[in-house]
Ligand SMILES: [Mg+2]
């Protein structure tokens with residue numbers, strides 16, 4: 001059922017991850033670090049990116065804060081647990097607002113992608129976002145970033161359809177990273193390694209705005 005696409009010829013310089021249902025098992029409105037459980041392949045995927053010198057970040061909607069269901073301090077403790085298990089991440093962005101607040105940061109709005117990319121000094125065109133639902137994909141594409149959907153059993157069929165049209169779909173996080181940077185085989189050159197010198201860096205100014 002999965003659609004695999006050819007890996008990008010230009011690997012991203014930064015990869016942003018959705019948190020719930022992507023890096024860790026989705027526990028709705030979780031304020032308890034003890035309930036943090038990593039998704040399959042999370043450590044390997046993040047570790048691979050770090051080895052390649054690709055910056056890593058997290059962009060997460062936490063509307064439970066805006067709804068008064070959990071506190072910012074609780075979310076921070078959960079995030080600290082994620083950082084201990086997988087990080088440290090180079091950048092974190094969190095939207096505490098409700099769906100009706102009309103903010104620019106809650107995915108599918110692209111605010112957190114722009115903001116994280118700016119903090120990393122990476123143009124959004126060289127950023128990829130990995131997430132589990134269509135709002136992740138929409139936020140990425142609205143910012144001009146690449147996107148990879150890693151579905152979970154909770155991912156809606158409609159999200160798969162949407163994602164298939166505009167993004168890549170991978171079976172797990174390791175496969176998602178492989179789509180972006182190439183297979184992990186030590187003998188195989190990375191996609192970026194076979195490009196002519198200068199091409200990879202020439203666009204770094206353009207998209208920073
Ligand atoms: Mg999610």
Ligand SMILES: [Zn+2]
Nearest residue numbers: 095103105106
């Ligand atoms: Zn927001």
